Amino acid sequence: MAFAARSRPVAVSRRAATATVRPMALFGNKSAATATADSPFYSFKLKDIDGKPFDMKTLKGKVVLVCHTATACGLTPQFAGLQALQEQYGRRGFTVLGQPCDQFGRQNPENDAATKRHAVSNFGFTGQMLSKADVNGPDASPLFDWLRKETSGLLGSDFKWNFSKVLISKDGKVIKRYAPTQTPESIAADIEAALSA
Secondary structure, three states, X not given: OHHHXXXXXXXHHHHHHHHHHHHHHHHHHHXXXXXXXOOHHHOOEEEEOOOOEEEHHHHOOOEEEEEEEOOOOOOXXXXXXXXXXXXXXXXXXXXXXXXXXXXXXXXXXXXHHHHHHHHHHHHOOOOEEEOOOEOOOOOEOHHHHHHHHXXXXXXXXXXXXXXXXXXXXXXOOEEEEEOOOOOHHHHHHHHHHHHHO
């Protein structure tokens, strides 16, 4: 009886040690693999609205709301909401990444310089802006081509109208796609959750 009482804890200890060591080793290996594999989100070669190369790697570790914009759309006032998000969360590692697009009703006919003036002078926009590009079709920006594929089936494959939005996590993964009519303000809780993750 005394022998059984002594041997039982020893057997449990060995099992516990084995159970503890194996999952930790596996988890460590998975973490190392994940840490070295960058999301495609950081790989695209883009130009900013001033015509300079934009390195997507500068967004690593940030929560990003990608939004394709227009200057003469009924939804253009959403720039104000985008700027409010930028001001509210910018210091915590968040940014809006705007992509001007003239593909929907020709509602962004201006060149990049005029587009930037419009966004800044009318809405004080301070988020990151890219050079004007398509978001659908064969000439789509490679970023939006990837976003379209990553979010296919959520709201259909193609982006439907100006001010479609996609929220990206700190590690470059798609969190959620939002319809054009969904206001920036309504996304605040998702941004908060992504920043806290």
